[in-house]
Amino acid sequence: MIKLLYFASLRETLGVAGEEIDASGCTHVQELRAHLAARGGVWNVFATSKSLRAAVNQAMAGADGAVKDGDEVAFFPPVTGG
Amino acid sequence: MIKLLYFASLRETLGVAGEEIDASGCTHVQELRAHLAARGGVWNVFATSKSLRAAVNQAMAGADGAVKDGDEVAFFPPVTGG
Amino acid sequence: MSVSVQEADFDTGAEIAALSRNDDGAGAVASFVGLVRGGSDGVGAMSLEHYPGMTEKALAEIVAIACRRWDVRRVRVIHRIGRLLPGEPIAFVGVASSHRGDAFAACEFIMDYLKTRAPFWKKEETATGSRWVDARETDDAAASRWGAAEGRD
Amino acid sequence: MSVSVQEADFDTGAEIAALSRNDDGAGAVASFVGLVRGGSDGVGAMSLEHYPGMTEKALAEIVAIACRRWDVRRVRVIHRIGRLLPGEPIAFVGVASSHRGDAFAACEFIMDYLKTRAPFWKKEETATGSRWVDARETDDAAASRWGAAEGRD
Numbered sequence: 001m002i003k004l005l006y007f008a009s010l011r012e013t014l015g016v017a018g019e020e021i022d023a024s025g026c027t028h029v030q031e032l033r034a035h036l037a038a039r040g041g042v043w044n045v046f047a048t049s050k051s052l053r054a055a056v057n058q059a060m061a062g063a064d065g066a067v068k069d070g071d072e073v074a075f076f077p078p079v080t081g082g
Numbered sequence: 083m084i085k086l087l088y089f090a091s092l093r094e095t096l097g098v099a100g101e102e103i104d105a106s107g108c109t110h111v112q113e114l115r116a117h118l119a120a121r122g123g124v125w126n127v128f129a130t131s132k133s134l135r136a137a138v139n140q141a142m143a144g145a146d147g148a149v150k151d152g153d154e155v156a157f158f159p160p161v162t163g164g
Numbered sequence: 165m166s167v168s169v170q171e172a173d174f175d176t177g178a179e180i181a182a183l184s185r186n187d188d189g190a191g192a193v194a195s196f197v198g199l200v201r202g203g204s205d206g207v208g209a210m211s212l213e214h215y216p217g218m219t220e221k222a223l224a225e226i227v228a229i230a231c232r233r234w235d236v237r238r239v240r241v242i243h244r245i246g247r248l249l250p251g252e253p254i255a256f257v258g259v260a261s262s263h264r265g266d267a268f269a270a271c272e273f274i275m276d277y278l279k280t281r282a283p284f285w286k287k288e289e290t291a292t293g294s295r296w297v298d299a300r301e302t303d304d305a306a307a308s309r310w311g312a313a314e315g316r317d
Numbered sequence: 318m319s320v321s322v323q324e325a326d327f328d329t330g331a332e333i334a335a336l337s338r339n340d341d342g343a344g345a346v347a348s349f350v351g352l353v354r355g356g357s358d359g360v361g362a363m364s365l366e367h368y369p370g371m372t373e374k375a376l377a378e379i380v381a382i383a384c385r386r387w388d389v390r391r392v393r394v395i396h397r398i399g400r401l402l403p404g405e406p407i408a409f410v411g412v413a414s415s416h417r418g419d420a421f422a423a424c425e426f427i428m429d430y431l432k433t434r435a436p437f438w439k440k441e442e443t444a445t446g447s448r449w450v451d452a453r454e455t456d457d458a459a460a461s462r463w464g465a466a467e468g469r470d
Contacts (some may be wrong), residue, residue, distance in 0.1 A: 008213055008285035009296040051299070058218035060281060074215060074283075078299030081212065081243060081284025082198050082255050082275060082417075090366055090438035091449040133452070140371035142434060156368060156436075160452030163365065163396060163437025164264075164351050164408050164428060177330020180350060188355035188403040194424075195348050196417065197333060202341035250341040264349065265459060268425045271347075275417055306418060 002032070002067065007076035010052065013042055023067075029054045030063040032073060051078055084114070084149065089158035092134065095124055105149075111136045112145040114155060133160055165231065165239050167223040169214060171246040174256055183238045183260035190237050194267035195258035196275050202250025208289045212245045212254070215283035219243070226277045234270040236261045241274065243284060273310055280307040318384065318392050320376040322367060324399040327409055336391045336413040343390050347420035348411035349428050355403025361442045365398045365407070368436035372396070379430040387423040389414045394427065396437060426463050433460040 005018040026032040033054075037047035046052070055074045056065050067073055087100040108114040115136075119129035128134065137156045138147045149155055168174075176197055184190035200210045227239050242256040257274045261267035286297040321327075329350055337343035353363045380392050395409040410427045414420040439450040 005215070007215055007283065008287070055215070055218055055283070058215070058221050060222075074218070076215070076283065077285065077296070079280065079283055080286045080297045080299050081214070081282050082279040087368070089368055089436065090440070137368070137371055137436070140368070140374050142375075156371065158368070158436065159438065159449070161433065161436055162439045162450045162452050163367070163435050164432040175330060176333050177328060180329050180333075180348075184350075184352055184404065186404075188353070191352050191354040193350045193352070195333075195350075196421070197337075197346045197348075198417065199337055199344050199346070200341070201344040201415070251337065262354070264351065264425075264428055265455075268349070268421065268428075272417075272421045275421075302418075 001069065002026070003072045004036075005072065005074040007074065009077050010045065010075055013045055015042070024069065026067055028063070028067055029056065029061055029065040029073070032067055033063070033075075046075070052076070053078060083151065084108070085154045086118075087154065087156040089156065091159050092127065092157055095127055097124070106151065108149055110145070110149055111138065111143055111147040111155070114149055115145070115157075128157070134158070135160060165224075165227055167220055167227060167241045169216075169219050169223070169243050169245060171244060173244070173253065174242045176253070176256060179240055179242070179256055180258055183240060183258050187237060187260070189262055190260040191262055192264040192267040193258060193260045194264065194271040195256065196271055197253050198255040198275070200248045200250045200252050200254055207250060208291070209250075210248045210254075211287045211289070211294075212243075212248065213285045213287065214243075214245050218283050222282045223278065226274055226281060229277070230259070230270040230274050233273070234261070234266040235263070236266055236270045239270070239274070241278070243278070243282065245284070276303070276306040276310065279303040318377075318380055320373055320380060320394045322369075322372050322376070322396050322398060324397060326397070326406065327395045329406070329409060332393055332395070332409055333411055336393060336411050340390060340413070342415055343413040344415055345417040345420040346411060346413045347417065347424040348409065349424055350406050351408040351428070353401045353403045353405050353407055360403060361444070362400055362402050363407075364400045364440045364442070364447075365396075366438045366440065367396075367398050371436050375435045376431065379427055379434060382430070383412070383423040383427050386426070387414070387419040388416070389419055389423045392423070392427070394431070396431070396435065398437070429456070429459040429463060432456040 001020045033046045054061050083102045084105050115128040136143050183193050238260040240258045259267045259271040336346050391413040393411045412420045412424040
């Protein structure tokens, strides 16, 4: 199982803050994105958004970031703190 | 008359904080320095010191800074505040 | 090297004083306060969401990078979350060093990196509803001028 | 745009708060505190001499240059004179701006220029007597990196 978290405008777009999924076929962030986009509807944002960021186990990760069972993976828009 | 002021280590070297002199032949800072250096003794510092700074009427001035009757001219070492 | 994420306001003067207390080798303290801007576009309040757990790690990592790059003695970072009104402080970064060049550089670096790497998101309340603040390209530019980061960008 | 030369200590927190008070366009306040370093070489106290009259003019001119070069909303400069002990604050520079880049740049510029152009001189008391502090070449380098000054250098 992979724990997924969604933040800020992405959370509102999806209507969900997080979930646990079985995504044993996904070994990288980009595969996880494709897996989620395949749900269609609002989940298309994972295919269409160029600005979406990801973190794996609470560290920023690129599209090629490795993902494995038990990881916590978060998706969110560019940060705007400070 | 020109009002002269000396600060910090220069004041201690000269043993005087200020004076008024008649220096009608001095039209620039460098001439005033030569005039003071001509006193000899501790006043040689005006000939020998490369780092001595000058201000004319409370604004930083170079060796070619203009000087005229009634001005306030200060000499001092490089500043070290802050 | 202390990092806090909190709803409460902070005491800027006390934080700055603490950076050099009992350390008379600290000749320079540079600091920054970021505040909620209000005004012309009718922003009434700002809400700050963050990613609990990652936020503290991200801030600590940014501080650690600064400590490797510059000669700093103490660093303090505070970032507020929750609902804030215009004029209220959002963030504080303070750096004590022996010399001012290091203090200024490390302080500005931490702010620039925080702006692009710490997981905070601002939502503005306006007269017509609320909206998420867009990331600014100038923030990416500010962060990238510090050169290649250690680790993934 | 306020400049003070004084013997008294100052309240850093109050000075920083005043820079953005009643101005919710001020999103960024950068500040700097310079302190007396003590320690290894046995400095027991520092005395600051200045050139009354010129000091205030020089500081006001430095602030004016900063206000022409950067988009700043308020500036505060305080420089203490007289006898100060290790750990005591000597100088404060605070700059409020809409954006942090301008606040940081103007604040550091004012400190760098103050270090080479404001007529203050430090004398250190040590166990073996007192000595005037030598100007540091790194201060000239710091000031010159801001480019050609307006007016005479």
